[in-house]
Amino acid sequence: MDLAIDLSNPAKALSLPHIRYQLIRLEDTVLYHLIERAQFPLNSPIYTPGALQIPNSTLSFSDWVLREQEKLQSQIRRFQSPDEYPFFPDAMQPLILPPLEYPKILWENDVNCAAKPQRAEKAAVEEAQENYGSAATADVNCLQSLSRRVHFGKFVAESKFQSSPETFVPLIKAGDTQGIDAAITDAKVEKKVLERLRLKAEMYGTDPGMDAEAPRKVNVDGVVAMYKDHVIPLTKVVEVDYLMQRLKGSEWE
Amino acid sequence: MDLAIDLSNPAKALSLPHIRYQLIRLEDTVLYHLIERAQFPLNSPIYTPGALQIPNSTLSFSDWVLREQEKLQSQIRRFQSPDEYPFFPDAMQPLILPPLEYPKILWENDVNCAAKPQRAEKAAVEEAQENYGSAATADVNCLQSLSRRVHFGKFVAESKFQSSPETFVPLIKAGDTQGIDAAITDAKVEKKVLERLRLKAEMYGTDPGMDAEAPRKVNVDGVVAMYKDHVIPLTKVVEVDYLMQRLKGSEWE
Numbered sequence: 075m076d077l078a079i080d081l082s083n084p085a086k087a088l089s090l091p092h093i094r095y096q097l098i099r100l101e102d103t104v105l106y107h108l109i110e111r112a113q114f115p116l117n118s119p120i121y122t123p124g125a126l127q128i129p130n131s132t133l134s135f136s137d138w139v140l141r142e143q144e145k146l147q148s149q150i151r152r153f154q155s156p157d158e159y160p161f162f163p164d165a166m167q168p169l170i171l172p173p174l175e176y177p178k179i180l181w182e183n184d185v186n187c188a189a190k191p192q193r194a195e196k197a198a199v200e201e202a203q204e205n206y207g208s209a210a211t212a213d214v215n216c217l218q219s220l221s222r223r224v225h226f227g228k229f230v231a232e233s234k235f236q237s238s239p240e241t242f243v244p245l246i247k248a249g250d251t252q253g254i255d256a257a258i259t260d261a262k263v264e265k266k267v268l269e270r271l272r273l274k275a276e277m278y279g280t281d282p283g284m285d286a287e288a289p290r291k292v293n294v295d296g297v298v299a300m301y302k303d304h305v306i307p308l309t310k311v312v313e314v315d316y317l318m319q320r321l322k323g324s325e326w327e
Numbered sequence: 328m329d330l331a332i333d334l335s336n337p338a339k340a341l342s343l344p345h346i347r348y349q350l351i352r353l354e355d356t357v358l359y360h361l362i363e364r365a366q367f368p369l370n371s372p373i374y375t376p377g378a379l380q381i382p383n384s385t386l387s388f389s390d391w392v393l394r395e396q397e398k399l400q401s402q403i404r405r406f407q408s409p410d411e412y413p414f415f416p417d418a419m420q421p422l423i424l425p426p427l428e429y430p431k432i433l434w435e436n437d438v439n440c441a442a443k444p445q446r447a448e449k450a451a452v453e454e455a456q457e458n459y460g461s462a463a464t465a466d467v468n469c470l471q472s473l474s475r476r477v478h479f480g481k482f483v484a485e486s487k488f489q490s491s492p493e494t495f496v497p498l499i500k501a502g503d504t505q506g507i508d509a510a511i512t513d514a515k516v517e518k519k520v521l522e523r524l525r526l527k528a529e530m531y532g533t534d535p536g537m538d539a540e541a542p543r544k545v546n547v548d549g550v551v552a553m554y555k556d557h558v559i560p561l562t563k564v565v566e567v568d569y570l571m572q573r574l575k576g577s578e579w580e
Binding site: 098099102103106107109110113126128129135138139142143146147150151152170171206207208210211215270273274277278280281282283291 | 351352355356359360362363366379381382388391392395396399400403404405423424459460461463464468523526527530531533534535536544
Protein backbone atom coordinates (compact mmCIF):
# COMPACT_ATOMS: atom_id res chain seq x y z
CA MET A 75 0.00 0.00 0.00
CA ASP A 76 3.02 2.28 -0.40
CA LEU A 77 2.88 3.44 3.21
CA ALA A 78 6.63 3.76 3.10
CA ILE A 79 7.46 7.29 2.11
CA ASP A 80 10.72 7.70 0.18
CA LEU A 81 11.40 4.02 -0.32
CA SER A 82 11.60 4.86 -4.00
CA ASN A 83 15.01 6.38 -3.37
CA PRO A 84 17.51 3.67 -2.33
CA ALA A 85 20.24 6.05 -1.12
CA LYS A 86 17.80 7.90 1.08
CA ALA A 87 16.07 4.72 2.23
CA LEU A 88 19.38 3.41 3.58
CA SER A 89 20.74 6.60 5.11
CA LEU A 90 20.81 6.13 8.86
CA PRO A 91 19.49 9.64 9.66
CA HIS A 92 16.60 9.04 7.30
CA ILE A 93 15.83 5.66 8.87
CA ARG A 94 15.97 7.26 12.32
CA TYR A 95 13.57 9.96 11.24
CA GLN A 96 11.14 7.30 10.00
CA LEU A 97 11.45 5.29 13.20
CA ILE A 98 10.84 8.38 15.31
CA ARG A 99 7.79 9.29 13.25
CA LEU A 100 6.57 5.71 13.54
CA GLU A 101 6.65 6.04 17.34
CA ASP A 102 3.96 8.69 16.97
CA THR A 103 1.85 6.42 14.79
CA VAL A 104 2.21 3.56 17.27
CA LEU A 105 1.25 5.84 20.15
CA TYR A 106 -1.80 7.30 18.43
CA HIS A 107 -3.06 3.80 17.67
CA LEU A 108 -2.36 2.53 21.18
CA ILE A 109 -4.19 5.50 22.69
CA GLU A 110 -7.17 4.71 20.47
CA ARG A 111 -7.03 1.04 21.44
CA ALA A 112 -6.82 1.89 25.12
CA GLN A 113 -10.32 3.36 24.97
CA PHE A 114 -11.64 -0.17 24.92
CA PRO A 115 -11.32 -2.99 27.41
CA LEU A 116 -8.94 -5.84 26.69
CA ASN A 117 -11.84 -8.13 25.70
CA SER A 118 -9.76 -11.25 25.99
CA PRO A 119 -12.30 -13.53 24.21
CA ILE A 120 -11.40 -11.83 20.94
CA TYR A 121 -7.94 -13.36 21.18
CA THR A 122 -9.07 -16.89 22.00
CA PRO A 123 -9.82 -19.15 19.01
CA GLY A 124 -13.30 -20.59 19.46
CA ALA A 125 -14.37 -18.14 22.17
CA LEU A 126 -16.44 -16.33 19.53
CA GLN A 127 -17.97 -18.51 16.85
CA ILE A 128 -17.02 -17.29 13.41
CA PRO A 129 -18.63 -18.87 10.35
CA ASN A 130 -16.16 -20.93 8.31
CA SER A 131 -13.14 -20.02 10.37
CA THR A 132 -11.24 -21.45 13.31
CA LEU A 133 -9.37 -18.22 13.92
CA SER A 134 -9.81 -16.01 16.94
CA PHE A 135 -12.07 -13.04 16.25
CA SER A 136 -9.12 -10.69 16.39
CA ASP A 137 -7.13 -12.75 13.90
CA TRP A 138 -10.14 -13.04 11.62
CA VAL A 139 -10.53 -9.25 11.49
CA LEU A 140 -6.80 -8.81 10.89
CA ARG A 141 -6.82 -11.42 8.13
CA GLU A 142 -9.82 -9.83 6.40
CA GLN A 143 -8.10 -6.45 6.60
CA GLU A 144 -4.98 -7.89 5.05
CA LYS A 145 -7.04 -9.43 2.26
CA LEU A 146 -8.41 -6.01 1.45
CA GLN A 147 -5.13 -4.17 1.86
CA SER A 148 -3.24 -6.69 -0.24
CA GLN A 149 -5.43 -5.61 -3.16
CA ILE A 150 -4.32 -2.01 -2.82
CA ARG A 151 -0.58 -2.74 -2.77
CA ARG A 152 0.17 -2.59 0.96
CA PHE A 153 2.43 -5.63 0.93
CA GLN A 154 4.29 -4.60 -2.18
CA SER A 155 6.11 -2.07 -0.08
CA PRO A 156 9.44 -3.38 1.26
CA ASP A 157 8.57 -2.31 4.80
CA GLU A 158 5.20 -4.10 4.96
CA TYR A 159 4.79 -7.78 5.83
CA PRO A 160 1.50 -9.62 6.20
CA PHE A 161 0.54 -11.59 9.30
CA PHE A 162 -1.38 -13.89 6.95
CA PRO A 163 0.66 -14.41 3.77
CA ASP A 164 -1.90 -17.06 2.69
CA ALA A 165 -4.61 -14.39 2.54
CA MET A 166 -3.02 -12.27 -0.17
CA GLN A 167 -5.34 -11.27 -3.06
CA PRO A 168 -4.67 -10.06 -6.61
CA LEU A 169 -3.87 -6.34 -6.95
CA ILE A 170 -6.56 -4.00 -8.23
CA LEU A 171 -4.02 -1.27 -8.97
CA PRO A 172 -1.02 -1.68 -11.26
CA PRO A 173 2.00 -2.90 -9.27
CA LEU A 174 4.52 -0.31 -8.10
CA GLU A 175 8.14 -0.68 -9.12
CA TYR A 176 10.21 -0.30 -5.99
CA PRO A 177 13.96 -0.17 -6.54
CA LYS A 178 15.87 -3.02 -4.96
CA ILE A 179 16.91 -1.71 -1.57
CA LEU A 180 17.09 -4.82 0.58
CA TRP A 181 18.95 -8.03 -0.14
CA GLU A 182 16.79 -11.02 -1.11
CA ASN A 183 15.34 -12.44 2.15
CA ASP A 184 12.31 -14.16 3.58
CA VAL A 185 12.30 -12.63 7.05
CA ASN A 186 8.75 -12.01 8.29
CA CYS A 187 8.16 -12.01 12.00
CA ALA A 188 4.74 -10.40 11.71
CA ALA A 189 3.12 -13.06 13.84
CA LYS A 190 5.08 -12.04 16.90
CA PRO A 191 4.30 -8.47 18.02
CA GLN A 192 0.72 -9.43 18.89
CA ARG A 193 1.51 -10.50 22.41
CA ALA A 194 3.61 -7.40 22.99
CA GLU A 195 0.78 -5.02 22.31
CA LYS A 196 -1.54 -6.50 24.91
CA ALA A 197 0.76 -5.37 27.70
CA ALA A 198 -0.28 -1.76 27.10
CA VAL A 199 -4.02 -2.40 27.44
CA GLU A 200 -6.14 -2.93 30.57
CA GLU A 201 -8.66 -5.75 31.19
CA ALA A 202 -12.59 -5.61 31.07
CA GLN A 203 -15.99 -6.22 29.11
CA GLU A 204 -17.36 -5.87 25.49
CA ASN A 205 -16.48 -3.84 22.38
CA TYR A 206 -15.24 -6.66 20.32
CA GLY A 207 -15.37 -5.11 16.87
CA SER A 208 -13.94 -1.81 18.01
CA ALA A 209 -11.16 -3.46 19.93
CA ALA A 210 -10.23 -5.78 17.08
CA THR A 211 -10.28 -2.94 14.57
CA ALA A 212 -8.09 -0.78 16.78
CA ASP A 213 -5.81 -3.78 17.20
CA VAL A 214 -5.27 -3.99 13.45
CA ASN A 215 -3.85 -0.47 13.43
CA CYS A 216 -1.67 -1.19 16.47
CA LEU A 217 -0.36 -4.46 15.13
CA GLN A 218 0.34 -3.14 11.66
CA SER A 219 2.23 -0.12 12.93
CA LEU A 220 4.22 -2.25 15.38
CA SER A 221 4.97 -4.75 12.64
CA ARG A 222 6.16 -1.98 10.37
CA ARG A 223 8.40 -0.67 13.16
CA VAL A 224 9.90 -4.10 13.74
CA HIS A 225 10.50 -4.83 10.06
CA PHE A 226 12.19 -1.49 9.58
CA GLY A 227 15.04 -3.39 11.20
CA LYS A 228 15.82 -4.70 7.73
CA PHE A 229 16.71 -1.22 6.55
CA VAL A 230 18.74 -0.58 9.67
CA ALA A 231 20.57 -3.87 9.13
CA GLU A 232 21.24 -3.26 5.43
CA SER A 233 22.48 0.22 6.18
CA LYS A 234 24.84 -0.98 8.91
CA PHE A 235 26.04 -3.86 6.75
CA GLN A 236 26.87 -1.58 3.83
CA SER A 237 28.80 0.82 5.99
CA SER A 238 30.86 -1.91 7.62
CA PRO A 239 30.90 -5.26 5.79
CA GLU A 240 34.28 -6.04 7.36
CA THR A 241 32.55 -6.21 10.76
CA PHE A 242 29.61 -8.30 9.68
CA VAL A 243 30.91 -10.73 7.06
CA PRO A 244 33.08 -12.76 9.49
CA LEU A 245 30.31 -12.85 12.11
CA ILE A 246 27.75 -13.98 9.56
CA LYS A 247 30.10 -16.63 8.14
CA ALA A 248 30.71 -17.92 11.65
CA GLY A 249 26.93 -17.99 12.29
CA ASP A 250 27.69 -15.89 15.36
CA THR A 251 24.21 -14.45 15.94
CA GLN A 252 25.16 -13.19 19.39
CA GLY A 253 28.11 -11.36 17.90
CA ILE A 254 25.87 -9.83 15.24
CA ASP A 255 23.39 -8.82 17.91
CA ALA A 256 26.17 -7.15 19.88
CA ALA A 257 27.46 -5.38 16.76
CA ILE A 258 24.06 -3.87 15.93
CA THR A 259 23.20 -2.90 19.51
CA ASP A 260 23.64 0.70 20.57
CA ALA A 261 22.61 0.90 24.22
CA LYS A 262 22.74 4.70 24.23
CA VAL A 263 20.34 4.96 21.31
CA GLU A 264 18.00 2.44 22.89
CA LYS A 265 17.92 4.44 26.12
CA LYS A 266 17.13 7.58 24.17
CA VAL A 267 14.30 5.84 22.31
CA LEU A 268 12.67 4.83 25.58
CA GLU A 269 13.03 8.31 27.07
CA ARG A 270 11.56 9.93 23.99
CA LEU A 271 8.73 7.44 23.91
CA ARG A 272 7.83 8.18 27.52
CA LEU A 273 7.79 11.91 26.82
CA LYS A 274 5.57 11.44 23.77
CA ALA A 275 3.19 9.04 25.51
CA GLU A 276 2.76 11.66 28.24
CA MET A 277 2.21 14.42 25.70
CA TYR A 278 -0.09 12.71 23.23
CA GLY A 279 -1.88 10.92 26.05
CA THR A 280 -2.80 14.12 27.88
CA ASP A 281 -5.76 16.27 26.94
CA PRO A 282 -4.45 19.85 27.30
CA GLY A 283 -7.95 21.03 28.19
CA MET A 284 -8.18 18.67 31.18
CA ASP A 285 -6.68 18.79 34.64
CA ALA A 286 -2.95 18.01 34.41
CA GLU A 287 -3.46 15.35 37.07
CA ALA A 288 -6.16 13.56 35.05
CA PRO A 289 -5.21 9.98 34.17
CA ARG A 290 -3.36 9.60 30.88
CA LYS A 291 -5.25 8.11 27.94
CA VAL A 292 -2.68 5.33 27.75
CA ASN A 293 -0.61 3.41 30.28
CA VAL A 294 2.72 5.23 29.85
CA ASP A 295 4.78 2.67 31.75
CA GLY A 296 3.09 -0.09 29.75
CA VAL A 297 4.03 1.53 26.46
CA VAL A 298 7.65 2.00 27.48
CA ALA A 299 7.84 -1.57 28.78
CA MET A 300 6.35 -2.86 25.53
CA TYR A 301 9.07 -1.13 23.50
CA LYS A 302 11.80 -2.22 25.90
CA ASP A 303 10.74 -5.85 26.29
CA HIS A 304 9.22 -6.59 22.88
CA VAL A 305 9.57 -4.01 20.12
CA ILE A 306 13.29 -3.33 20.42
CA PRO A 307 14.28 -7.00 20.94
CA LEU A 308 12.04 -8.10 18.04
CA THR A 309 13.56 -5.45 15.80
CA LYS A 310 16.96 -6.91 16.59
CA VAL A 311 15.71 -10.41 15.80
CA VAL A 312 14.67 -9.09 12.38
CA GLU A 313 18.06 -7.44 11.93
CA VAL A 314 19.97 -10.57 12.85
CA ASP A 315 17.74 -12.85 10.75
CA TYR A 316 18.14 -10.50 7.81
CA LEU A 317 21.92 -10.34 8.16
CA MET A 318 22.15 -14.12 8.38
CA GLN A 319 20.72 -14.17 4.82
CA ARG A 320 22.80 -11.24 3.60
CA LEU A 321 25.73 -13.09 2.08
CA LYS A 322 23.75 -15.52 -0.03
CA GLY A 323 24.51 -14.78 -3.68
CA SER A 324 26.74 -11.84 -2.73
CA GLU A 325 30.45 -11.28 -3.41
CA TRP A 326 31.20 -12.52 0.12
CA GLU A 327 29.47 -15.86 -0.11
CA MET B 328 -18.96 -2.43 15.86
CA ASP B 329 -19.86 -1.10 19.28
CA LEU B 330 -17.36 1.75 19.09
CA ALA B 331 -19.74 3.80 21.18
CA ILE B 332 -18.78 3.36 24.77
CA ASP B 333 -21.65 3.65 27.28
CA LEU B 334 -24.44 3.75 24.73
CA SER B 335 -25.89 0.79 26.63
CA ASN B 336 -27.00 3.22 29.34
CA PRO B 337 -29.70 5.58 27.98
CA ALA B 338 -29.57 8.04 30.89
CA LYS B 339 -25.82 8.41 30.57
CA ALA B 340 -25.93 8.47 26.78
CA LEU B 341 -28.21 11.51 26.88
CA SER B 342 -26.58 13.43 29.71
CA LEU B 343 -25.05 16.56 28.22
CA PRO B 344 -21.81 16.36 30.26
CA HIS B 345 -21.38 12.79 29.07
CA ILE B 346 -22.00 13.76 25.45
CA ARG B 347 -19.51 16.63 25.80
CA TYR B 348 -16.93 14.27 27.20
CA GLN B 349 -17.42 11.96 24.21
CA LEU B 350 -17.18 14.83 21.75
CA ILE B 351 -14.00 16.10 23.37
CA ARG B 352 -12.46 12.65 23.25
CA LEU B 353 -13.53 12.32 19.63
CA GLU B 354 -11.54 15.46 18.82
CA ASP B 355 -8.44 13.54 19.81
CA THR B 356 -9.37 10.62 17.58
CA VAL B 357 -10.02 12.96 14.65
CA LEU B 358 -6.70 14.71 15.21
CA TYR B 359 -4.68 11.51 15.44
CA HIS B 360 -6.18 10.30 12.19
CA LEU B 361 -5.67 13.63 10.43
CA ILE B 362 -2.05 13.71 11.56
CA GLU B 363 -1.59 10.23 10.11
CA ARG B 364 -3.29 11.21 6.87
CA ALA B 365 -1.15 14.35 6.57
CA GLN B 366 1.95 12.18 6.14
CA PHE B 367 0.79 11.51 2.61
CA PRO B 368 0.17 13.84 -0.30
CA LEU B 369 -3.39 14.71 -1.30
CA ASN B 370 -3.23 12.31 -4.28
CA SER B 371 -6.24 13.85 -5.93
CA PRO B 372 -6.69 11.02 -8.49
CA ILE B 373 -7.90 8.77 -5.68
CA TYR B 374 -10.96 11.00 -5.33
CA THR B 375 -11.82 11.13 -9.04
CA PRO B 376 -14.04 8.33 -10.35
CA GLY B 377 -12.34 6.78 -13.36
CA ALA B 378 -8.91 8.31 -12.67
CA LEU B 379 -7.79 4.92 -11.40
CA GLN B 380 -9.31 1.92 -13.13
CA ILE B 381 -10.90 -0.42 -10.62
CA PRO B 382 -12.20 -3.80 -11.80
CA ASN B 383 -16.01 -4.01 -11.68
CA SER B 384 -16.50 -0.61 -10.09
CA THR B 385 -17.15 2.93 -11.24
CA LEU B 386 -16.28 4.37 -7.84
CA SER B 387 -13.28 6.54 -7.15
CA PHE B 388 -10.42 4.58 -5.60
CA SER B 389 -11.00 6.27 -2.27
CA ASP B 390 -14.69 5.44 -2.25
CA TRP B 391 -13.94 1.87 -3.27
CA VAL B 392 -11.59 1.42 -0.31
CA LEU B 393 -14.12 3.02 2.03
CA ARG B 394 -16.92 0.83 0.70
CA GLU B 395 -14.85 -2.35 1.09
CA GLN B 396 -13.99 -1.33 4.64
CA GLU B 397 -17.63 -0.78 5.42
CA LYS B 398 -18.48 -4.19 3.99
CA LEU B 399 -16.01 -5.76 6.39
CA GLN B 400 -16.96 -3.61 9.37
CA SER B 401 -20.68 -4.18 8.84
CA GLN B 402 -20.01 -7.87 9.54
CA ILE B 403 -18.55 -7.07 12.94
CA ARG B 404 -21.44 -4.88 14.11
CA ARG B 405 -20.05 -1.39 13.49
CA PHE B 406 -23.29 -0.05 12.08
CA GLN B 407 -25.46 -1.58 14.76
CA SER B 408 -24.23 1.11 17.10
CA PRO B 409 -26.55 4.14 17.21
CA ASP B 410 -23.64 6.54 16.59
CA GLU B 411 -22.33 4.81 13.46
CA TYR B 412 -23.72 5.41 9.97
CA PRO B 413 -22.38 3.91 6.77
CA PHE B 414 -21.35 5.98 3.77
CA PHE B 415 -22.51 3.03 1.65
CA PRO B 416 -25.70 1.58 3.14
CA ASP B 417 -26.02 -0.67 0.07
CA ALA B 418 -22.77 -2.43 1.01
CA MET B 419 -23.93 -3.83 4.34
CA GLN B 420 -23.23 -7.55 4.90
CA PRO B 421 -24.70 -10.13 7.28
CA LEU B 422 -23.29 -10.07 10.83
CA ILE B 423 -20.80 -12.74 11.84
CA LEU B 424 -21.30 -12.00 15.53
CA PRO B 425 -24.65 -12.14 17.34
CA PRO B 426 -26.39 -8.74 17.18
CA LEU B 427 -26.06 -6.43 20.18
CA GLU B 428 -29.19 -5.20 21.91
CA TYR B 429 -28.84 -1.46 22.30
CA PRO B 430 -31.55 0.21 24.38
CA LYS B 431 -33.65 2.71 22.46
CA ILE B 432 -31.96 6.05 23.03
CA LEU B 433 -32.78 8.01 19.90
CA TRP B 434 -36.18 8.58 18.34
CA GLU B 435 -36.92 6.66 15.15
CA ASN B 436 -35.17 8.57 12.32
CA ASP B 437 -33.43 8.07 9.00
CA VAL B 438 -30.87 10.88 9.22
CA ASN B 439 -27.55 9.83 7.65
CA CYS B 440 -25.34 12.55 6.27
CA ALA B 441 -22.32 10.30 6.05
CA ALA B 442 -21.70 11.23 2.44
CA LYS B 443 -20.94 14.83 3.29
CA PRO B 444 -17.88 15.17 5.53
CA GLN B 445 -15.62 13.89 2.76
CA ARG B 446 -15.03 17.27 1.22
CA ALA B 447 -14.41 18.84 4.61
CA GLU B 448 -11.51 16.59 5.40
CA LYS B 449 -9.54 17.45 2.28
CA ALA B 450 -9.07 21.00 3.48
CA ALA B 451 -6.63 19.80 6.13
CA VAL B 452 -4.33 17.99 3.68
CA GLU B 453 -1.72 19.38 1.29
CA GLU B 454 -1.37 18.58 -2.44
CA ALA B 455 1.26 16.23 -4.16
CA GLN B 456 2.29 12.71 -5.70
CA GLU B 457 1.63 8.97 -4.99
CA ASN B 458 0.70 6.81 -1.98
CA TYR B 459 -2.73 5.91 -3.09
CA GLY B 460 -3.41 2.94 -0.86
CA SER B 461 -1.95 4.59 2.21
CA ALA B 462 -3.81 7.81 1.63
CA ALA B 463 -7.13 6.07 1.02
CA THR B 464 -6.69 3.87 4.09
CA ALA B 465 -5.86 6.87 6.27
CA ASP B 466 -8.88 8.61 4.77
CA VAL B 467 -11.17 5.84 5.97
CA ASN B 468 -10.12 6.50 9.56
CA CYS B 469 -10.52 10.26 9.12
CA LEU B 470 -13.90 10.02 7.45
CA GLN B 471 -15.30 7.53 9.92
CA SER B 472 -14.23 9.54 12.93
CA LEU B 473 -15.58 12.75 11.41
CA SER B 474 -18.83 11.03 10.53
CA ARG B 475 -19.14 9.74 14.05
CA ARG B 476 -18.55 13.27 15.38
CA VAL B 477 -21.20 14.71 13.10
CA HIS B 478 -23.80 12.05 13.88
CA PHE B 479 -23.27 12.52 17.58
CA GLY B 480 -25.46 15.53 16.90
CA LYS B 481 -28.42 13.17 17.23
CA PHE B 482 -27.62 12.59 20.89
CA VAL B 483 -27.09 16.29 21.47
CA ALA B 484 -30.44 17.01 19.80
CA GLU B 485 -32.33 14.33 21.72
CA SER B 486 -30.82 15.52 24.99
CA LYS B 487 -31.76 19.15 24.29
CA PHE B 488 -35.22 18.16 23.13
CA GLN B 489 -35.92 16.16 26.27
CA SER B 490 -34.79 18.95 28.55
CA SER B 491 -36.93 21.56 26.80
CA PRO B 492 -39.74 20.19 24.60
CA GLU B 493 -41.65 23.45 25.11
CA THR B 494 -38.94 25.24 23.13
CA PHE B 495 -38.68 22.76 20.32
CA VAL B 496 -42.20 21.43 19.71
CA PRO B 497 -43.61 24.73 18.34
CA LEU B 498 -40.53 25.31 16.16
CA ILE B 499 -40.70 21.78 14.77
CA LYS B 500 -44.46 22.04 14.14
CA ALA B 501 -43.89 25.32 12.31
CA GLY B 502 -41.12 23.71 10.24
CA ASP B 503 -38.92 26.57 11.43
CA THR B 504 -35.51 25.03 10.77
CA GLN B 505 -33.75 28.36 11.23
CA GLY B 506 -35.43 28.74 14.61
CA ILE B 507 -34.34 25.22 15.58
CA ASP B 508 -30.82 25.99 14.43
CA ALA B 509 -30.79 29.13 16.56
CA ALA B 510 -32.16 27.23 19.57
CA ILE B 511 -29.45 24.56 19.43
CA THR B 512 -26.59 26.98 18.75
CA ASP B 513 -24.33 27.98 21.62
CA ALA B 514 -21.75 30.38 20.20
CA LYS B 515 -19.67 30.33 23.39
CA VAL B 516 -19.35 26.55 23.33
CA GLU B 517 -18.44 26.60 19.64
CA LYS B 518 -15.70 29.14 20.28
CA LYS B 519 -14.35 26.98 23.08
CA VAL B 520 -14.36 23.90 20.84
CA LEU B 521 -12.25 25.70 18.26
CA GLU B 522 -9.80 27.01 20.86
CA ARG B 523 -9.40 23.60 22.41
CA LEU B 524 -8.98 22.01 19.00
CA ARG B 525 -6.17 24.44 18.11
CA LEU B 526 -4.40 23.70 21.37
CA LYS B 527 -4.67 19.94 20.82
CA ALA B 528 -3.59 20.11 17.18
CA GLU B 529 -0.50 22.02 18.32
CA MET B 530 0.21 19.54 21.08
CA TYR B 531 -0.44 16.25 19.30
CA GLY B 532 1.11 17.60 16.11
CA THR B 533 4.42 18.50 17.76
CA ASP B 534 7.16 15.97 18.38
CA PRO B 535 8.48 16.88 21.85
CA GLY B 536 11.93 15.59 20.88
CA MET B 537 12.19 17.98 17.92
CA ASP B 538 12.94 21.68 17.72
CA ALA B 539 9.90 23.63 18.96
CA GLU B 540 10.03 25.63 15.72
CA ALA B 541 9.83 22.51 13.54
CA PRO B 542 6.75 22.44 11.33
CA ARG B 543 3.69 20.80 12.90
CA LYS B 544 2.68 17.36 11.61
CA VAL B 545 -0.68 18.76 10.63
CA ASN B 546 -1.93 22.08 9.30
CA VAL B 547 -3.33 23.54 12.52
CA ASP B 548 -5.22 26.37 10.84
CA GLY B 549 -6.63 23.87 8.35
CA VAL B 550 -7.92 21.63 11.11
CA VAL B 551 -9.57 24.51 12.94
CA ALA B 552 -11.10 25.82 9.71
CA MET B 553 -12.42 22.36 8.89
CA TYR B 554 -14.23 22.15 12.22
CA LYS B 555 -15.51 25.72 11.93
CA ASP B 556 -16.67 25.56 8.31
CA HIS B 557 -17.72 21.93 8.00
CA VAL B 558 -17.84 19.76 11.11
CA ILE B 559 -19.78 22.11 13.37
CA PRO B 560 -22.26 23.22 10.67
CA LEU B 561 -22.80 19.62 9.55
CA THR B 562 -23.41 18.53 13.13
CA LYS B 563 -26.10 21.17 13.31
CA VAL B 564 -27.63 19.92 10.07
CA VAL B 565 -27.86 16.49 11.67
CA GLU B 566 -29.40 17.98 14.81
CA VAL B 567 -32.00 19.94 12.86
CA ASP B 568 -32.82 17.01 10.54
CA TYR B 569 -33.18 14.76 13.55
CA LEU B 570 -35.45 17.18 15.40
CA MET B 571 -37.64 17.63 12.32
CA GLN B 572 -38.44 13.91 12.65
CA ARG B 573 -38.76 13.98 16.43
CA LEU B 574 -42.52 14.48 16.77
CA LYS B 575 -43.60 11.68 14.45
CA GLY B 576 -45.47 9.11 16.52
CA SER B 577 -44.84 11.05 19.73
CA GLU B 578 -47.29 12.59 22.18
CA TRP B 579 -46.76 15.96 20.44
CA GLU B 580 -47.63 14.88 16.91
